[in-house]
Amino acid sequence: PQNEIRLEDYRPTDFVLLTVDLAFDLDPQRTIVTSTIAMARREGVDREAPLTLDGDELEFVSLKINGVDAEPHAVTPDRLEIRGLPATGEFTLEIVTAIAPASNTKLMGLYSTNGVYCTQCEAEGFRRITYFLDRPDALAVYTTTIRADAKAAPLLLSNGNPVDSGVLGDGRHFVAWNDPHPKPSYLFALVAGDLGVVEDDFTTASGRKVKLAIYVEHGKEERAAYAMDALKRSMRWDEERFGREYDLDIFMIVAVSDFNMGAMENKGLNVFNDKYVLADPDTATDADYANIEAIIAHEYFHNWTGNRITCRDWFQLCLKEGLTVYRDHEFSADMRSRAVKRIAEVRLLKAHQFPEDNGPLAHPVRPRKYSEINNFYTATVYEKGSEVVRMIETLLGRDDFKKGMDLYFERHDGDAATIEDFVACFAEVSGKNLDQFFLWYEQAGTPEITVASQYEPSTQTLRLELEQSIPPTPGQSSKQPMHIPLRVGLFESNGEPASPRAIEGIEADGDVLNLRERTHTVRITGVKSRPAISVNRSFSAPVNVRQQQSDRELAQLARIETDLFSRWQALNDLAMRHLVSATQKAESGEAASANRELTDCLCAVLADRTLEPAFRAHAITLPGETDIAREIGNDINPDAIHEAREALVAQIASHGRDLFEEIAAETRPAGDYSPDAASAGDRALYLACMSHLAVASGDPSGPLSLYRSADNMTLLSGALAMLAHRFPRSPEAEEALADFEARYRDNPLVIDKWLTVQATIPGADALSRVKTLMDKPHFQLSNPNRVRSLIGTYASGNPTGFNRADGAGYDFLAGIVIDLDPLNPQVAARLLTAMRSWRSLEAARREKALDTLRKIARVEKLSTDVRDIVDRMIG
Ligand code: DPP
Ligand code: ZN
Numbered sequence: 114p115q116n117e118i119r120l121e122d123y124r125p126t127d128f129v130l131l132t133v134d135l136a137f138d139l140d141p142q143r144t145i146v147t148s149t150i151a152m153a154r155r156e157g158v159d160r161e162a163p164l165t166l167d168g169d170e171l172e173f174v175s176l177k178i179n180g181v182d183a184e185p186h187a188v189t190p191d192r193l194e195i196r197g198l199p200a201t202g203e204f205t206l207e208i209v210t211a212i213a214p215a216s217n218t219k220l221m222g223l224y225s226t227n228g229v230y231c232t233q234c235e236a237e238g239f240r241r242i243t244y245f246l247d248r249p250d251a252l253a254v255y256t257t258t259i260r261a262d263a264k265a266a267p268l269l270l271s272n273g274n275p276v277d278s279g280v281l282g283d284g285r286h287f288v289a290w291n292d293p294h295p296k297p298s299y300l301f302a303l304v305a306g307d308l309g310v311v312e313d314d315f316t317t318a319s320g321r322k323v324k325l326a327i328y329v330e331h332g333k334e335e336r337a338a339y340a341m342d343a344l345k346r347s348m349r350w351d352e353e354r355f356g357r358e359y360d361l362d363i364f365m366i367v368a369v370s371d372f373n374m375g376a377m378e379n380k381g382l383n384v385f386n387d388k389y390v391l392a393d394p395d396t397a398t399d400a401d402y403a404n405i406e407a408i409i410a411h412e413y414f415h416n417w418t419g420n421r422i423t424c425r426d427w428f429q430l431c432l433k434e435g436l437t438v439y440r441d442h443e444f445s446a447d448m449r450s451r452a453v454k455r456i457a458e459v460r461l462l463k464a465h466q467f468p469e470d471n472g473p474l475a476h477p478v479r480p481r482k483y484s485e486i487n488n489f490y491t492a493t494v495y496e497k498g499s500e501v502v503r504m505i506e507t508l509l510g511r512d513d514f515k516k517g518m519d520l521y522f523e524r525h526d527g528d529a530a531t532i533e534d535f536v537a538c539f540a541e542v543s544g545k546n547l548d549q550f551f552l553w554y555e556q557a558g559t560p561e562i563t564v565a566s567q568y569e570p571s572t573q574t575l576r577l578e579l580e581q582s583i584p585p586t587p588g589q590s591s592k593q594p595m596h597i598p599l600r601v602g603l604f605e606s607n608g609e610p611a612s613p614r615a616i617e618g619i620e621a622d623g624d625v626l627n628l629r630e631r632t633h634t635v636r637i638t639g640v641k642s643r644p645a646i647s648v649n650r651s652f653s654a655p656v657n658v659r660q661q662q663s664d665r666e667l668a669q670l671a672r673i674e675t676d677l678f679s680r681w682q683a684l685n686d687l688a689m690r691h692l693v694s695a696t697q698k699a700e701s702g703e704a705a706s707a708n709r710e711l712t713d714c715l716c717a718v719l720a721d722r723t724l725e726p727a728f729r730a731h732a733i734t735l736p737g738e739t740d741i742a743r744e745i746g747n748d749i750n751p752d753a754i755h756e757a758r759e760a761l762v763a764q765i766a767s768h769g770r771d772l773f774e775e776i777a778a779e780t781r782p783a784g785d786y787s788p789d790a791a792s793a794g795d796r797a798l799y800l801a802c803m804s805h806l807a808v809a810s811g812d813p814s815g816p817l818s819l820y821r822s823a824d825n826m827t828l829l830s831g832a833l834a835m836l837a838h839r840f841p842r843s844p845e846a847e848e849a850l851a852d853f854e855a856r857y858r859d860n861p862l863v864i865d866k867w868l869t870v871q872a873t874i875p876g877a878d879a880l881s882r883v884k885t886l887m888d889k890p891h892f893q894l895s896n897p898n899r900v901r902s903l904i905g906t907y908a909s910g911n912p913t914g915f916n917r918a919d920g921a922g923y924d925f926l927a928g929i930v931i932d933l934d935p936l937n938p939q940v941a942a943r944l945l946t947a948m949r950s951w952r953s954l955e956a957a958r959r960e961k962a963l964d965t966l967r968k969i970a971r972v973e974k975l976s977t978d979v980r981d982i983v984d985r986m987i988g
Contacts, residue, residue, distance in 0.1 A: 116977070120428040120481045126246055127158045130253035131203060135243070137223075139230055139261035139305055141215035144223060145174070148208045148243040150253075153201075160200035166193040166208075166244035169222070169237070173244075174209035193244035210243050217241070218895055218936040226371035227330065229306030230266065231384055233377060236427055236486045239298035249424045250529035252295040259305055260287040266305040268328065272296070272380045274362050292380055294360065295527065297423055302379030304328070304367045311337045315345055315359070318352045323359050328367040329390065336391040339402060339788065340366065340409050347410040350444050355518060357417045366390065366409070370861065373897055373939050374490070376408050378415030385412070388862055388898055394786035394825040396863050399793035401826075406448065411441040417522065425529040427486045431478045431554070432532055434490075435498020442499060449790035452677035453727040459652045459678070460731075462500065466492035466655070468743050470559045472949045473986045475586035479532050479554040485981040487939045493557070500655040501553045505536075507598045507625060507653050508550070509543045516542040549596040549629060557586040560595060562628070564660040568643040575603065575644060577635040579619070581628055581656075587985065597628040600650035606642040608673040614639025625653065645669045647683070650676045664690070668714045677728060684718065684732050687711055688761070692741050695757035700750055705760035712768040720772055726780060727794030730801045735761060738912045748955045751912040755875055766808040773809070777802035786825040793827070800831040807835050813845035820849045829853075830866050837870050841878070864891045865902035872907035872914075879914025880921055883907045894933060897940045904929055908947035915947070916954065920961030923948065927965045930979060931972055938976030945969070945982050963987070 131151040138145040154160070168191045176183050178198070187194040198204060217224035222241025223232050232238065240247040257271035263286040269278075273292025280286050308328040315323045325344060327337040344366070351357040366383045368390035376385040389408040392401055418440060419433035446454040469475060469492050476489070478498045483489055506514040517539035525534055532554050540547045565578040579599075583592035602624055603611035618635040620627040626635065645666050648658050667690075670683035688711060695705045718724065718732040738758060742749045766773070780799040786792075807816050813836055820832035833853055836846040850871070857863035868891070871882050886892060886903055893899050908915050908926050915922040926947065933941040951962035969975070970983045 117482050117484050118427075118486075120426070120479075123426050123428075125155065126248070126251055127155055127162045128152050128164050128198075128246070129155050130246060130251050133253045133255045134258075135255065135301075136258045137260065137303060139214075139259065139266060141225055142213050144212050144214055146210045146212060146243045148206075148210075148245070150206045150208070150245075151203055152206065153203045154198065161196075164195045164198055166195075167237070167240040167247040168192055168210075168244045169241045171241070171244060172211040174211055175207075176209075177205075177207040179205050180207070191240070208244050212242060219939065220371055220373045220897070220937060221939065223303065224371070226369045228265070229308065229367075229369060230261075230304065231306075231367065231369050232301065232303045232379075233373060233384065234301050234379070235299040235377060237299075239301055242301075245298055247298050249297040249299060249426060252297055252423070252527075252529065254291075254293060254295050255301060256289065256291045257301075257303065258287055258289040259303060260285055261305050265307065267307055268305065268310075270302075270304040270328075270365060270367065270382055272300070272302055272382050274381075292361075294380060294421070296380050296420060297529065300378070300380045300420055300423075302377070302382040302384055304369075304382065304384065307331070308367070309334045311341055313341050313345065315348050315364075317348075317358045319358060321358075321362075323348075323361070324363045326363065326365045327390065328365065329387070330368075330370075333368075333387075333391055336393045336396070337368070339392045339397075340390045340405055343406040343409040344413060346406075346448065347413040347444060350410070350447065351414060351417070351440075354443065354447075355417070355440070355515075355522075357414075357522070359416065360421070364413075366412075370898070371896055373937070376412045378412040378419055380416070380420050383412045386898065388865070391862060392788070394788075396826055396857075396860060397788075398827045398830055398866075399788060399796055402788040403445070403449070403790075403793070407441050407445050410444045411437055414440045414444070421527065422522070422525045423529050425531050427483070427489070428479055428481065429531050430486075430489060431494045431498035431501075432530060432535055434495050435478065435500075436502050436535070438495050438499035439502040442503075450725060450727060450794070452681075453725065453731065453790075453794070455651060455678045456681050456728070456731050458496075459682075462492070462496045462655060463743070464737060464739055466496045467559050467657075468739065468950050469493055469946075470497070470557060470586070471584070471743065472952065473587060473988050474946060474949045474982070475557045477555050477557045477589075481555075483981075485942070485977045487978055488942055488981050497655055500652075504553065504598050504654060505539050505547075505550070507600075508545065508547075508596075508622075508627075509539055513543040514539070547596075549594075552593060552595045556583060556592050556595065557589055558584045558592065560597060560654075560656040562597070562599065562648070562656050562658050564646070564648050564658060566646055566661070568640070570643070573638060573640055575613075575637040575640045575646075577601075577633075577637065577646075579626070579628060579633045579635060581631060587988065594629065594631045597654045597656060599626045599628055599648065599656075600624050600653035601626055602647040602650050602674065602676065602679070603637070603640060603644040604647065604670070604673050605640070605644055608669075610675060611640050611644050613637045624650065645673070647674055647676070647679050649682075650674075650679045652678060652682070662686075664710050668710055671714050671718065677724075680718075681728065681731055684714060685736055687714060689736050689741065689744055692736060692754075692757055692761060693744055695760060696741065696745060696750075696753045699753040699756040699760075705757060705764075707764055707768075708761075711761075712765050715765055716769045716772055719769065719776060725791075725794055726798040727790065729776075730794065730797035733765070733801055733805070735765075742912065742950070742953065747953050749950075749953050749958075750955050751916045752918075755913045762805070763808055766805040769805065770809045773802040773805045777806060782825075782828065786827075796827050796831075800828070800835075803831075804835050804839070807839055813840040813843050816840075817845040817849065820852075826863070826866075830870070833867075834870050837874055841874050841876075858891070861891065861896075861899070865898055868892070868899070868903040869906045869910075872903050873911045875911065875913045877914065877917045877919075879907060879911050880917065880925060883914075884925070894929075895936060897937065900929075900933065900940055900944070905944055905947070908944060916958055918957065920958070920965065923962050923965035924968075927969050930969060934972075934976050934979050935974075938978035941976065942978035942982045945979060945986075949986060951986065 134149040136147040186196040221238035259269040269288035271290035277289035309331040368387035372386035521538040567576040667687040674680040816835040823829035
C-alpha cells in the first residue's frame with residue numbers, strides 16, 4: 114500500500130523544538146503565517162542531518178535562519194528541507210507561508226465556517242498552516258499573535274492565556290496568546306470572528322478561579338447553558354474522581370457549524386461541532402442532551418489524558434482516546450443511571466465496533482501500521498479502547514486502578530507516552546503481570562467464548578468448559594489466547610445467588626474468572642441445585658459468548674439476575690435467538706411463529722414498576738437490524754431480517770396492548786421539560802409505548818396527535834419518526850413532515866433530524882427520497898453534519914433501504930464518495946465505511962457491492978483517505 118507508516122519504524126526527531134512563535138495576518142483569501150521556531154539539533158545526531166518539515170498544500174513565501182534570508186534545500190507544497198543547520202546550539206527559523214482559509218473545504222488546518230476563522234489540527238492539519246515537525250512527540254511552548262480586521266473579527270482566540278492586545282492601522286487589531294504548557298502541534302487552535310459568548314467561572318479544588326467562556330453564533334447564547342453546566346460538572350468530577358485540576362486561567366469552547374469530528378480538545382480552546390453544544394427543549398432531544406454532556410466531558414477530560422500526557426506517535430491514539438472515553442463513560446454513569454448507561458454503551462459497541470472488528474477494516478486497538486491516520490479514529494480505538502481500560506479496572510479493583518492512574522499522571526505528566534508506559538503503571542502498583550493482557554492492544558477481532566456446563570447433583574458440582582477463540586483478521590491469521598476477565602454469576606433454582614465452596618481449574622477473583630488458556634475446565638463445588646449461569650456480567654469483557662442455554666434459563670435470568678445490565682442482556686439474547694430463527698423462516702417464506710415465552714418475559718419487565726423507566730424502555734427495544742445481521746454472520750438478507758423483526762414488534766405490540774396503554778398513561782409527560790436522566794427515562798418509555806400502540810392499532814392518528822401536542826423536541830421528533838417510519842406516505846406523515854420543515858427551516862441542526870428521519874424510512878424507496886432531499890436548499894455537500902444526517906444515516910442506518918437488491922444504494926453512495934472526495938476526503942472516507950460489512954451479505958448483493966467498490970478503486974485521483982478504505986475493503 115501507498116506510504117505505509119509502521120510502528121516499528123518510530124524514531125525520535127533529529128531536532129528538538131524549544132519555542133514556537135506564530136503570527137497570523139488573517140485574510141480569507143491570503144492569510145500570511147509567520148512561524149518563528151527556536152530549535153536545536155538533538156544531542157548525538159549526525160551534524161550533517163538535514164531538517165525536513167511537513168507541509169500540505171502550502172505556498173512557501175520565505176525562510177530566514179537566525180534572522181538571515183536563506184534558501185531551502187528543497188521546497189514543495191508538502192515538504193520543506195533545510196540543510197547546513199548549526200551542529201550544536203540553539204538556532205531560529207523564520208518560515209513564512211500563505212494559505213487561503215476561505216477555499217479550504219477539507220476543514221483541516223485553518224478554514225472559515227459561517228464567516229468565522231477556525232482551525233482543526235488533529236491529526237495532521239497543522240502542516241496545512243505552516244511547515245513544521247507535525248508529529249505528537251514534538252512539544253513546544255507556543256505564543257500566537259493574531260492580526261485581523263476588527264469589524265470582521267472582533268474576537269481573536271488561541272491557546273493559553275491572553276498576554277497582549279492592541280489596535281493596528283487600517284481597521285485591524287491584534288491579540289497575543291501564550292500557552293505555558295508544552296504541547297504538540299495537533300493541539301494548536303485559533304478562532305477569529307464575530308461571536309456571542311456565555312461566561313461563567315469555576316473555582317478549582319485548590320481555590321484558583323478559572324474563567325469559562327462558550328462562544329456561539331450571536332442569538333444562540335441561551336442554547337449554550339446546558340453545555341456550560343455540563344462543563345462545570347465535568348471539572349468538579351475530574352477533581353473528585355481522579356484528582357485532576359484545570360491548569361490555565363481560562364477555558365474556552367467555540368461552537369462551529371462546519372466540523373469534521375464531534376469536537377476537539379485543543380489546549381484551553383476546545384472547538385466543537387455546534388451539534389454538541391447547542392440545546393434547548395424546543396430544538397434538542399434527550400439524546401442530544403446526553404451527547405452534549407458526554408462530549409463536553411470527554412474533551413475537558415482530555416486536558417489531562419491527551420494534553421498534559423500526550424501520545425508519542427499516532428499508533429498510541431488509544432492511549433488518549435480509549436482512556437478518555439472510559440473517563441467520560443464513568444462520568445455519565447455517575448451523572449445518570451449506571452446500569453442504563455452500561456446498556457447504552459454495550460449497544461453502541463456491538464452496533465459499531467463488533468462489525469468493524471469482524472470485517473475487512475478490523476485492526477488492533479493499537480494498530481501497527483497505517484497509510485492514513487484519519488481512518489483510525491474508529492470505534493475500535495475509542496470504544497474497544499475504553500473497554501480495555503475498563504478490564505484493567507476489573508482486574509485490579511477500584512483502589513489499585515486509582516493508584517495506577519495516579520502513578521500514570523505523576524510519572525508521565527509532560528510526556529509523549531506509549532501504551533507500554535500506561536500499562537506498566539498498573540502492573541507496578543498491583544504487582545500483577547499484565548503481559549498477556551497486553552494482547553488486547555495488539556490482537557484484532559472479537560474473541561468468542563463458548564461455555565458448556567454440566568451439573569452433578571450428587572456432588573453438588575458444576576463443571577464449566579470454557580473455550581476462547583479469536584477469529585482471523587486482516588494481517589493476523591492466527592491468534593494467541595488472551596487474558597479475559599469474565600464475570601460469572603450462578604443462581605440456584607430458588608432464584609438466590611449461589612455461594613460456591615470452591616472454584617478450581619481457573620484463577621477466580623470474586624465473580625471474575627481469569628481466562629488465560631484456550632480452554633479451561635472449571636469445577637465449582639457447593640452449588641446446591643442446577644444453577645442458571647450468567648456469563649459476562651456487566652459486560653466485563655468485549656467478547657461474544659456462545660452458551661448452551663434454554664429459552665427458559667434465559668427467561669429465568671431475565672427475572673432474577675441481580676446485575677441489571679445482565680437482566681437486559683438475557684432479554685436481549687432471548688429476543689436475538691428468536692429473531693435469528695425468524696429470519697431464517699422469513700427467507701424460506703414461512704410465517705413467523707409467535708413466541709409466548711419471549712413476549713411474556715418482555716411484558717413482565719415492562720410491567721415491573723420497581724425497575725427504572727429508562728431500563729424498561731431499553732428492555733422492550735429489540736436488537737436492531739444490524740445487530741441481528743452481525744449475529745447471523747453471513748449470507749445476510751436485510752429484507753428477511755426486517756420482516757422478522759417487524760413481525761416480532763407486531764406480536765409484542767398486540768400481545769402487550771393493554772399494558773402499553775397503561776404504562777403510556779402512567780408516563781405521559783406533564784409539566785415543564787427537564788433534561789435530567791429520570792425525566793428522559795420516562796419519555797423514552799412513553800415513546801416506546803406510543804410506538805407499540807401505533808403498531809397495534811395500525812392507526813397514525815395516535816402519533817399525529819402526539820406530534821401536534823408535543824411541547825419539546827424529544828416528543829416531537831419521536832412522533833415524527835413513528836409517523837414517517839410506520840406510516841410512510843400517509844397524509845398524517847406528510848402533514849407532520851411538512852410542518853416540521855416549515856417550523857425549523859432556519860435551524861440546520863433541527864433540519865438534520867428531519868433529513869435523518871426520512872433517510873431511515875425502511876424499504877427500497879428510501880433512495881429516491883434521499884435523492885430528492887439532496888436537491889433541497891437545506892442540503893449542502895460541503896457541510897459534514899448535513900452529509901452525515903442524510904447520506905450517512907441512509908447508508909449505515911437503513912439496512913433495507915441501502916442494501917437494495919439492485920445495488921442502486923451502493924452505486925449512489927459511490928457517486929457521493931467520489932464527488933465529495935476532492936472537497937473533504939475525511940468525511941468521504943468515513944461515509945464509505947458504511948459498506949464495511951459487505952462480505953457478510955448474500956451472494957447477489959455481495960457481488961453488487963464488490964462491483965461498486967471496484968468502480969471506486971478505478972478512479973485515478975482518489976485521496977489517501979478513500980484509497981486506503983477502498984483498498985482494505987476489497988482486500
Ligand atoms: N477531537 C477528537 C476527540 O476528542 C479527536 N481527538 O476524540
Ligand atoms: Zn477524544
